[in-house]
Amino acid sequence: MKNVTRKSKVPAMDASGASEAVRQENVTRILDAAERLFKHYGYTKTNVADIARDLGMSPANIYRFFGSKADIHQALAQRMLDAGYQLAAETLSGPGNASDRLRKHILQQFQMTLETMISEQKVHEMVVIAIEQQWPVIDAHLRRLRTLVTEVVREGIAAGEFRDTDPEVAADCFMSATAALCHPQMVATCVSEFKICTPEQVVEFALRGLK
Amino acid sequence: MKNVTRKSKVPAMDASGASEAVRQENVTRILDAAERLFKHYGYTKTNVADIARDLGMSPANIYRFFGSKADIHQALAQRMLDAGYQLAAETLSGPGNASDRLRKHILQQFQMTLETMISEQKVHEMVVIAIEQQWPVIDAHLRRLRTLVTEVVREGIAAGEFRDTDPEVAADCFMSATAALCHPQMVATCVSEFKICTPEQVVEFALRGLK
DNA sequence: CGAATGACGAAATATGAAAAACGTCACCCG
DNA sequence: CGGGTGACGTTTTTCATATTTCGTCATTCG
Structure with a gap:
């Protein structure tokens, strides 16, 4: 409010x-x-x-x-998301080709989500609240991340690493395809259930969709 | 219990x-x-x-x-899931090549989830309970579906339509990549937020991961 | 004059008793 | 003897109320 x-x-x-x-x-x-x-x-x-x-x-x-108290919560969420964004920005603008960077980014994101969920349940509680109430900060964060990913995809296309398509659409598809590894709710429910493939394999699969 | x-x-x-x-x-x-x-x-x-x-x-x-009352709920869930499985089985064993069938299957699943969520909120309430409590019926259903998808992937590989890989791993990756369209929780949260790409594009992207 | 606070109404939440729903069992009936 | 039921103990839910917490404002303090 x-x-x-x-x-x-x-x-x-x-x-x-x-x-x-x-x-x-x-x-x-x-x-x-x-x-x-x-x-x-x-x-x-x-x-x-x-x-x-x-x-x-x-x-x-x-x-x-x-x-309000909720504002503190949101500002805190903003700060944490900023840290995550910072990390993502470093990884995505780091060394290696587009595939390497995207792969590292997603697995890093997955790792972070997993650890937060397991070792810091109190933080996870806050995350769940933020997602359930569909806070704008979350949406803005996703948009920021998507911008970064889009840029990497664009570079990959320019380098001939990925096929030539609309970078924005491709980046969005890539993020949707890897949502099972990044979205806290997905990670929470899908980790327990018996899966055949590893996170690495899912990322490779998604990367292949770009090529 | x-x-x-x-x-x-x-x-x-x-x-x-x-x-x-x-x-x-x-x-x-x-x-x-x-x-x-x-x-x-x-x-x-x-x-x-x-x-x-x-x-x-x-x-x-x-x-x-x-x-118990919960048993009735579970049996009902089983029956509904069976119907969904039946539909999926028909689509996945229907006409067309492997890509066509997988595409139709996922979009059909997405459509179903969306309609249930919008027009039958009471059913959606039951679905949420079932997922939150991680009922075995859900897990079994996913395994059944995966078996079907695996078979189609296998056929696609045999027909030279998909590249040659482990069908089980590929099917699991494909399902993970399209989870954003099939998982009720994902659909519920991700439909509202501004997305650049359409469901069709996500499916195409995932299909490309198989090729 | 701006930074800070105690006092206060409104809103949310904890509490606990009453009511309802769950699930069991001895018993009835065809 | 198997299908069915009313009565009953136990657990869960409801609901009214007491308490806490939220958020505001006139007032104080440096």
Whole structure:
């Protein structure tokens, strides 16, 4: 409901820079505390009073930086997704040909999802909430990732590595085909059930679709 | 917990056939009533007393045929999955080359999932329960389907239509790659979000992975 | 004057008793 | 004797209420 990135109005230009900086630092401190508490006690079991107490401030003060508890959750999700995006960007713009990079990217994504699910259930709880409620941050993240993948596909086509098709469509198809390895819900349900092929084989299969 | 297919002991061989037949008819009647009521009022809103009243029998009598309400649900799921399997079997053993049959099969599956989700929310509720609790019937159904797909892949390889690889692995990869179109949870979440490519394109992409 | 807070109404959630539903069993009936 | 049932103990769900938590605002503080 409320907007996540509410910017304070900037009445004067002279001190606004410093003011904005100190504000940003408070935001970061709150997110750090929230992340730690959420991971320890779980999202639903942690209330804003807990976060405020942990920081030695009043609950009301939290609301000067975040419109709601859900906003904190979303900002945290944004931060985590940003980290994932950063990693993906490095992998996808790293060394190797297009196939190598895409393969590494997907398997990395899979690995990350798997580990989060197994060892950090509290984080997984937050992920599930985010997906169920179809937050825009998730959608935006997927779009960002798709942009990266599209670029790699484009390079692969230019290098003669992939066949010549619409890079956007091809990238989207590739991501759909590997969704079983990247989507948390899929990973959660499909890992347990008996599968014949390995993640590596699925990636190879999807890569072949590009060629 | 309880077993779904509890068979009555067969003390004598002469009348056991008829006895078993009349028993089977009761099972079917119960399932028919349950299906109608579940679809109308929803699974959680319907109790066994409702089903019994609908059939003009006592609730206790239901338990002579099913170990629990969940067993009815599972048997119903089995019956629906059987119908889906039947359809898939016809499509996959129908006319056309391997690609045509696989394409038709996946798009058909997608269509079915989509319609169920949109127009029969009560059924979708039951599907979600079945998936969340990871019922063996679902797993068995997927295995059955995979067997069918494997056979088509094998034929495609024999006809020189697909490249020569392990049919089982290839079929499993193909199903993973098209999971975004067949898995109810995926369809539910991914349809709404803005996608660049169409279902048809995803299928073509996956088919290309076989070639 | 802006940063921060205690007090407060609204909304969500925990609690616990009452009701309903589940599932079992001794018993009845054709 | 097998098909069927009413009565009954146990578990789950419902629902009203008490408590917590959320989020706002007038007021205080530096």
